[in-house]
Amino acid sequence: MSITAIRGFNDILPNECSKWAKIEAEARRVFALHGFLEIRLPIVERAELFLRTIGETTDIVEKQMYLFKDNGGDSLALRPEGTASAVRAYIEHKLYESPVTRIFYSGPMFRYERPQKGRYRQFYQLGAEVLGDAGPFSDAETIAMLASLFTNIGIKGVSVNVNSLGCEECRPSYKAMLSEFLSAKTGSLCDNCKRRMDKNPLRALDCKSEHCIEATKDTPSIREHLCTGCKEHFSGALNALDALGVSYEINPRMVRGLDYYTRTTFEVIATEGLGSQNAIAAGGRYDNLVKELGGPQTPCFGFAIGMERLALTMPEKSDTARTAHIITMGDGTLKTAMEAAATIRGHGVPATIDASSASLKSKMKKADRIGSRFVIIIGEDELKEGLFSLKDMTAGTQERVTREALLEKLADSGK
Numbered sequence: 001m002s003i004t005a006i007r008g009f010n011d012i013l014p015n016e017c018s019k020w021a022k023i024e025a026e027a028r029r030v031f032a033l034h035g036f037l038e039i040r041l042p043i044v045e046r047a048e049l050f051l052r053t054i055g056e057t058t059d060i061v062e063k064q065m066y067l068f069k070d071n072g073g074d075s076l077a078l079r080p081e082g083t084a085s086a087v088r089a090y091i092e093h094k095l096y097e098s099p100v101t102r103i104f105y106s107g108p109m110f111r112y113e114r115p116q117k118g119r120y121r122q123f124y125q126l127g128a129e130v131l132g133d134a135g136p137f138s139d140a141e142t143i144a145m146l147a148s149l150f151t152n153i154g155i156k157g158v159s160v161n162v163n164s165l166g167c168e169e170c171r172p173s174y175k176a177m178l179s180e181f182l183s184a185k186t187g188s189l190c191d192n193c194k195r196r197m198d199k200n201p202l203r204a205l206d207c208k209s210e211h212c213i214e215a216t217k218d219t220p221s222i223r224e225h226l227c228t229g230c231k232e233h234f235s236g237a238l239n240a241l242d243a244l245g246v247s248y249e250i251n252p253r254m255v256r257g258l259d260y261y262t263r264t265t266f267e268v269i270a271t272e273g274l275g276s277q278n279a280i281a282a283g284g285r286y287d288n289l290v291k292e293l294g295g296p297q298t299p300c301f302g303f304a305i306g307m308e309r310l311a312l313t314m315p316e317k318s319d320t321a322r323t324a325h326i327i328t329m330g331d332g333t334l335k336t337a338m339e340a341a342a343t344i345r346g347h348g349v350p351a352t353i354d355a356s357s358a359s360l361k362s363k364m365k366k367a368d369r370i371g372s373r374f375v376i377i378i379g380e381d382e383l384k385e386g387l388f389s390l391k392d393m394t395a396g397t398q399e400r401v402t403r404e405a406l407l408e409k410l411a412d413s414g415k
């Protein structure tokens with residue numbers, strides 16, 4: 001029996017986790033500054049929630065859901081995304097009667113996709129939803145918030161793609177026209193697009209098959225077929241993005257893989273390093289979903305960040321961690337080491353102690369492997385003199401210092 005992890009279900013190792021923690025901490029800070037409150041949602045929901053909201057001809061519903069029956073016979077699903085759950089909770093707890101209008105959530109999602117770099121079967125999202133705001137400014141402000149988060153965590157080389165998918169007034173006629181346009185090219189389309197041509201012709205626009213790209217290259221753009229309300233909304237959102245200083249590209253072929261969207265949709269694409277799975281965040285407006293699930297008419301806008309993809313695009317940390325590793329050598333040194341570690345931690349610097357009976361050489365080797373910026377050696381001589389040997393691993397220097405000088409040095413290194 002193999003006990004390796006299941007393909008597509010990843011361990012997030014400690015070096016990755018420090019990046020994740022940085023992303024999450026900054027996201028929490030930025031979201032809070034924009035009035036978003038946290039919501040924690042279950043990983044398992046009734047299967048029907050997703051089957052009803054995501055769309056029967058989407059990849060997720062057709063082939064990617066983790067569905068199962070529990071011991072009571074209920075049909076359940078591992079959530080493939082967070083928006084449906086967020087909306088379910090919003091309705092179930094009548095949050096529309098409360099002051100809550102902006103929420104964020106994080107956690108694992110599950111889709112049975114073919115695993116590759118940036119695409120997994122369990123992946124983590126950090127999502128945010130604005131509930132009850134119909135105006136285009138909220139689309140732009142939410143995208144701008146996301147852009148500022150990415151800037152703050154050092155992400156470079158991203159492009160924001162935006163589109164409008166229209167509404168129940170203008171989309172049906174565009175879909176009908178697209179269906180007709182595609183029916184003249186059926187022979188060139190992939191099997192998936194052929195099958196979806198009647199119910200979901202929009203998907204052909206972002207099909208990755210070369211034949212479909214070629215066959216749809218002269219497709220009429222949805223932009224020219226928007227109703228007046230959708231046109232005004234889209235130009236309002238673009239003007240607000242301009243005013244907020246967010247650069248973007250209009251991509252009329254970006255149709256998204258979930259059916260609940262109306263009007264503005266967007267994707268943030270990493271321009272290098274991710275290959276084909278390059279959308280690091282995506283979202284849009286969904287003005288009818290709350291109503292469709294039994295709540296009051298509530299226009300919404302939101303997005304989700306793909307944590308794995310974002311972490312892959314984040315620059316590697318090059319500096320050694322500002323930590324202190326204390327090595328004890330000889331009898332009676334551990335007590336001083338423990339006191340020193342407590343004081344150092346009290347100053348906000350992580351400290352570890354190696355009190356093993358190994359040689360100094362092997363303890364120094366270990367310190368090097370751990371990657372501590374500072375190594376503090378406490379031997380019998382240091383104990384007698386009341387001093388510490390402090391080695392700065394980055395500078396390659398070693399000196400004997402007093403307790404006060406030691407703390408000063410550690411504090412200075414954080415400035």
Ligand code: HAM
Binds near residue numbers: 123127281
């Ligand atoms: P989505 O485009 O399906 O939208 O997913 C959002 C992001 O999750 C993607 O851009 C990508 O970064 C990440 N992602 C999706 N699938 C995978 C996967 N298999 N492996 C790794 N990362 C993945 C939604 O889920 C919507 N709920 C977003 C939203 C929120 N719309 C409105 N509010």
